[in-house]
Amino acid sequence: MELRHLEYFLTLSKELHFTKAAEKLGITQPTLSHQIKMLEKEIGYALFNRVGKKVELTRVGEIVQQEALNIQDSLQSMSSQITALSKIEIGEIKIAVLPGEITDLVSTLCIQFNQLYPNIKVIIETTDQVEKAVLQQNADFGIDFQLTSNDLLQVTKLYDEEFYLISNKENEQPNISFSTALESPLILFPSVHQCRKLLNKTSTEIGKPLEPIVETSSIQSILNLVRSGVGCSIVSRTLYEFYGTQDLFFQHIDKPSINRAVYLVMKKNCFINYAAREYIKLLVREVEKLNFKTEKEAIDSLHSAVL
Template sequence: MDTRHIQYFMAVYEHLHFTKAAEALGISQPTLSQQIRVLEAELGMPLFDRIGKQVVATEAGKLLHFHGGRMLLAEQDAKIAIRELRSSARGTVRLGVLPSDLDFQLVPLFIHFHSEYPDIQLQAFSTIQILEEVLSNRVDIGIALRTPPDKRLVQIPLLSEPYHLLVHSGSVLADRPSITLRELEQLPIVMYPRGFLGRDLVEKVCREKGGFQLATVMETSTAISLLQLVRAGVGATIQPVSLLKQESMRRDIVAIPISDHAPMRHLELIYGSERYISEAHRQLTKWLIDFFSK
């Protein structure tokens, strides 16, 4: 049922006169009469009785007046909501981020986003399957490890950074200016479980460049818990130094560069190439690019 037909019907119902209704709509009276006949044929019932020059709404016409008014109101509400969404007044932004970056690095940016867009609901998801989440439209924007070019995606390179050995400030290694990859084999290490992107990236370099596998004394799935284990002296961890970007995270922890064959991570921002991106999405994208470029 075309809402244009509903608008024509509502005008006739209001005026109970085809000529006056046609003038109010800015169309000819024959055109209006034809459109009402089309609507009546679609519904299978007459909407008006024409008694001489008088027009009277039938029971079907009265029912359509009630429901048609609600239909036009719903259409108006939808248009207003979409206009508000286009102007970033409301809506939802879904962001997929690797666990290590979501734990604490991006929280200040989320707070800033809320202050600028208080009516936008920001949903941030921790996931290691960011590419799949973006392609399946379960998230709008993703921060992921760099992948080969994909026509389905807009891919914006972010930072590239080496992994460091993070140790407790009281460790015998704390004063070392650097450490070699092979030395990591002999250290008590705390890491993410296998299957996490960061763990698999480090393991690949250790295997291919050092000829060994990491021997972990403990594994946990969050960056915060890894840093807590380092502070407790349970072991060292191999992570991007950006985990220590916040001053509170640097307390009692020293980052030691790996002098040879340091694992590297290359991050990129991704979203669907055919997705509609609102102003709030674009602004969040800009802030994310700025954040990771610092």
């Protein structure tokens, strides 16, 4: 049974006249008669009594009419709900992020997002299993670093970022080797943070221990300790750019350089609601404004597919 058959049936059951119903539907009277006969054949019973030009519903026709009206109402309700999700500035958005600085990035953007859309609730889920949260639809989208190949996910590289050694003193050299940076008194995130995991991995690769003098989960504490001269820190450009660091100085780390990619993760062929699209727009605008190393083709693809 096709939806158009129900549309034809409901129109005829309202008009109770083949010619008038056909005109309203924009089809010929013979076509309408043929479609109604096909529907009756599929159901197995006559839906209309035809006495000359007069048409009336049979008892079975009355049952079909009521159920067809229920289906029509359900379709209209579904359409209305989708319209509300896609256009109206209400509702909520769920974002899955890794523990650490990406949580800080998302939380910082929430301030701007709330000013623009005060009626949209933002829920940030901090998890080591971002992909799983997205696949199980516990999040509208996620932000991740390292990804596994999965045909069910749509993954877009947002940007590549580097790491800086930051201090409260200006340095003559714009760059510093990672090995030399490790000789500074360091204030770092704990080992559970993604940034710290990358630093630990790199220090192991060069065979030099990473021994911070202070560990704290608070980026504000790290920045304040650096300001006071307690030590230096190694932070991602994301954190450096999104916090008030104009009074601090940075050096690019090289030999080896430390870089990582930041990805936007969504489930393929999944409806992206209005709130999620607007948040992603804000995120992309911030990334472009800060001149992060982006792949134009990836961002253009994101714009055409989602934004």
